[in-house]
Amino acid sequence: MALLELEGVTKQFGGLTAVSNVSFAVAEGQIVGLIGPNGAGKTTLFNMINGFLKPTAGQIRFRGERIDGLKPHKVCRMGLARTFQVVKPLQRMTVLDNVLASSFLRFPARADAERNAWEVLEFTGLTPVANTVSKGLPLGLRKRLEIARALATRPALILLDEACAGLNPTELDESIRIIRKIRETGTTVLIIEHHMKVIMSISDHIVVLNYGEKIAEGSPEEVARNPAVIQAYLGGEAAHA
Amino acid sequence: MVQLEVFLQTLVSGLLLGGLYALIGLGMTLIMGVMKIINLAHGELMMVAMYIAFWLFHLLGMDPYVTLLVTVPALFVLGVFIQKTLISPVLKVDSILPENQVILTVGIGMVLQNLATLFFTSDYRSTPVDYASDAWYLSDWWRSSPIELSFSVPWVVSFGFAVAITAALWWFLQRTDAGKAIRATAQDKDAAILMGVNVERMTVVTFGLGAALVGAAGSLFIPMYYLYPALGGRFTLIAFVITILGGLGSTQGAIIGGLILGVFESMTATYVGMGWAPVGRFLVFVACLIFLPGGVAGLMRRR
Amino acid sequence: MASAAQTLGRYRTAAAVVVGLAVIPLVPGLNSSYVLHMLILMLMWSVIGMAWNLLGGYCGQVSFGHAAFFGLGAYTGGILYYHLGWSAWWGLPVGMVVVALGALGVGYICLRLRGPYFALGTLAMGEVLRVTAENLEWLTEGTRGIMLETRTWVAKEPFYYVILAIAVASFVVLEVMVRSKWGYYFVAIREDQDAAESLGIDTTLYKNIALVVSAVLTGVAGAFYTCYMGYIDPEIVFALHDVSIVAIMVVMVGGVATRWGPLVGAVIMILLSEVVRTLPYIGRAHQTLFGILLIVIIIFLPNGVVGDFRKMMRFFLGRSKPAGAGGV
Numbered sequence A: 001m002a003l004l005e006l007e008g009v010t011k012q013f014g015g016l017t018a019v020s021n022v023s024f025a026v027a028e029g030q031i032v033g034l035i036g037p038n039g040a041g042k043t044t045l046f047n048m049i050n051g052f053l054k055p056t057a058g059q060i061r062f063r064g065e066r067i068d069g070l071k072p073h074k075v076c077r078m079g080l081a082r083t084f085q086v087v088k089p090l091q092r093m094t095v096l097d098n099v100l101a102s103s104f105l106r107f108p109a110r111a112d113a114e115r116n117a118w119e120v121l122e123f124t125g126l127t128p129v130a131n132t133v134s135k136g137l138p139l140g141l142r143k144r145l146e147i148a149r150a151l152a153t154r155p156a157l158i159l160l161d162e163a164c165a166g167l168n169p170t171e172l173d174e175s176i177r178i179i180r181k182i183r184e185t186g187t188t189v190l191i192i193e194h195h196m197k198v199i200m201s202i203s204d205h206i207v208v209l210n211y212g213e214k215i216a217e218g219s220p221e222e223v224a225r226n227p228a229v230i231q232a233y234l235g236g237e238a239a240h241a
Numbered sequence B: 001m002v003q004l005e006v007f008l009q010t011l012v013s014g015l016l017l018g019g020l021y022a023l024i025g026l027g028m029t030l031i032m033g034v035m036k037i038i039n040l041a042h043g044e045l046m047m048v049a050m051y052i053a054f055w056l057f058h059l060l061g062m063d064p065y066v067t068l069l070v071t072v073p074a075l076f077v078l079g080v081f082i083q084k085t086l087i088s089p090v091l092k093v094d095s096i097l098p099e100n101q102v103i104l105t106v107g108i109g110m111v112l113q114n115l116a117t118l119f120f121t122s123d124y125r126s127t128p129v130d131y132a133s134d135a136w137y138l139s140d141w142w143r144s145s146p147i148e149l150s151f152s153v154p155w156v157v158s159f160g161f162a163v164a165i166t167a168a169l170w171w172f173l174q175r176t177d178a179g180k181a182i183r184a185t186a187q188d189k190d191a192a193i194l195m196g197v198n199v200e201r202m203t204v205v206t207f208g209l210g211a212a213l214v215g216a217a218g219s220l221f222i223p224m225y226y227l228y229p230a231l232g233g234r235f236t237l238i239a240f241v242i243t244i245l246g247g248l249g250s251t252q253g254a255i256i257g258g259l260i261l262g263v264f265e266s267m268t269a270t271y272v273g274m275g276w277a278p279v280g281r282f283l284v285f286v287a288c289l290i291f292l293p294g295g296v297a298g299l300m301r302r303r
Numbered sequence C: 001m002a003s004a005a006q007t008l009g010r011y012r013t014a015a016a017v018v019v020g021l022a023v024i025p026l027v028p029g030l031n032s033s034y035v036l037h038m039l040i041l042m043l044m045w046s047v048i049g050m051a052w053n054l055l056g057g058y059c060g061q062v063s064f065g066h067a068a069f070f071g072l073g074a075y076t077g078g079i080l081y082y083h084l085g086w087s088a089w090w091g092l093p094v095g096m097v098v099v100a101l102g103a104l105g106v107g108y109i110c111l112r113l114r115g116p117y118f119a120l121g122t123l124a125m126g127e128v129l130r131v132t133a134e135n136l137e138w139l140t141e142g143t144r145g146i147m148l149e150t151r152t153w154v155a156k157e158p159f160y161y162v163i164l165a166i167a168v169a170s171f172v173v174l175e176v177m178v179r180s181k182w183g184y185y186f187v188a189i190r191e192d193q194d195a196a197e198s199l200g201i202d203t204t205l206y207k208n209i210a211l212v213v214s215a216v217l218t219g220v221a222g223a224f225y226t227c228y229m230g231y232i233d234p235e236i237v238f239a240l241h242d243v244s245i246v247a248i249m250v251v252m253v254g255g256v257a258t259r260w261g262p263l264v265g266a267v268i269m270i271l272l273s274e275v276v277r278t279l280p281y282i283g284r285a286h287q288t289l290f291g292i293l294l295i296v297i298i299i300f301l302p303n304g305v306v307g308d309f310r311k312m313m314r315f316f317l318g319r320s321k322p323a324g325a326g327g328v
């Protein structure tokens, strides 16, 4: 049984169908890439998986249980965490307190929560800025904080929404290393990413959305060769690759 | 028959009241739509306009409807002043609670109300126009009418002015460049900036316009209502109930919301008791929050 | 994170303040009934301020309707006294239950709203209760109000110690809550509700907790008010400006989301209103100055006297000192 299964998931906003009849599965231990042009419906799909939006139709199952329509905090409690494309740090709290706030979910006792928070900070390389108020962080570190906070809830599956967008090359390498490390520690990853080189190199499996519909799915090589994908999204860039 | 008569009379009074309410709601909703702030000094602005009209009537013998020529520009200037010197700086202040701006408008309202108390005492003041209790009757036009309805002259005239001002506003928003810029700002600030709209200027104009509208309402209310400094607070509440009822930032919604509230209050006063009218007002508000989150405007969109 | 020394220092200050307050009635010269009256009002308002601060300052849900809870507490005591002949002091325990239920009702309606709309929703609730209390004459005696025939004590000292105990208890309750996991959850909700929800925080539950605790403390202050003043009417205890807005002012003036802000704010506000009241002409319109103060604070000291203390000192002393950033 796959860790996460989507079956015929559809979301309409008034007349606009943002996500249309999308089905795919994420197997445990994989890194799955979700790609597609801007406005393809990727973030909307994340919002449905994590519970901010209720699908107009279709089912979402996590470890075999229906989670569509559950509130986000319940979904998180079940072991499914996410990050936001537009980062949402708890602005007036320090980096440590940000991570601590989400550590309490699994570690109600203060001391345990603190230990967990420091561990996650170390894991994501944020220890040096632990006591910085998060509002003052540069974008690269705020993106990293998003990941750290999600990890602090000790998820089985983490959804990363453009966690690498806007990073400089050094930060990008660091983030790729962290994402690989996340998978090594047993957390499955579903990642939205525009950076083709990144997504092709780290994904085990890729799902492609265009105008809300799934147009292709498969290994990076298969997707890169798929004519529909090349036409809709990758264009000349991938054809030459 | 008597019951029908009472019902229709109540309905008529409610609609006349609602027309004026719509004017108040329009100003509030414009400010809300463009600036995304809630102006809890709205009723107090109207109170200021009413004092202006009151004194013009008593000192210069000006008819309340003529005072519109003074109150509207005066309130526009006051609105611009408040926006420039107080609200705009606060929108730039970094604070823990973004609701700061609402609290700020509360402070402004308090100052206005209490300054009025200082200068004019808290006495109730009336503006005795000679047509205050004149009325037109249904039987004047329709001799054999089975029922009798009265139409108070000042209410009907004020209603007429309110409709005319609303129509003028409509024209302004739809047809003029400034109006279009205001609507663009309300819809999407960033897009408006890209389109070359001077957003800063538009917010100032909008606040002035909102104040001018409620100022007009002040002149229109003065022939019928007693005036006292605390009256503003009551109308601030009315304004935001209308805005919520109509759908935040929606102009059509504010008009319909004003009419609904007017009729509802008038019905509550007739059938439940005078003292309960404010409760009715808030029940509408609460029901709206629970059952109709987008207000009337949301309902219209859904169709 | 606080070091052990800081923790000790924190409670040493608190202990010193409590001891100081407890001995005041024993100090000759300070134990006049006028001074005690002022102190009682300051303590009562600091309780309301602390309560508002929990919901507004920490949890970020700005209420414009705390008069609803103050009035419910006050009227619980008043009604028990008037209709059942019980001591109005029963208003404290019974009022806690009544107010908690009322707060759940208010929460059901208002907590789905965000930001300024929550503020307006609570404002409406306060007004609904005021008008209801004015009209439900069989229960509340309407605008005539309820008067206690006799007050429990003639002297101020007992009242003073009662409200001091309430204030200390409130302080401790809030301190424990804010330093615990709940405090982190409240601030997380304030800073970003969506982020908090997605990190596994049941935002609806925790907002309700903050609201109920805040309301109950405010209700206790209201019940105390009935016993102390001996007279209540809807215009007084359900007042929008004189209760709901003053509650906000106490916290804004003292410092939002600061430990001592509510107490400092209450002291300033009571002193100020006393001074204003004695001014010959202005007194009638004491809120003019309140309004101006509110505007000035919002523009120049957005974090209040406590939160912006350094900034204020810099302004007055013309010295510059680096300001620290306040976290939780």
Ligand SMILES: Nc1ncnc2c1ncn2[C@@H]1O[C@H](COP(=O)(O)OP(=O)(O)O)[C@@H](O)[C@H]1O
Binding pocket: A013, A016, A018, A036, A037, A038, A039, A040, A041, A042, A043, A044, A045
């Ligand atoms: N809450 C919403 N209401 C209406 N339309 C929305 C909403 N959220 C997203 N959309 C629309 O759905 C489409 C997909 O958006 P999104 O999921 O953000 O795309 P992506 O993340 O792939 O760039 C876009 O056309 C967007 O405008």
Ligand SMILES: [Mg+2]
Binding pocket: A042, A043, A044, A085
């Ligand atoms: Mg997106």
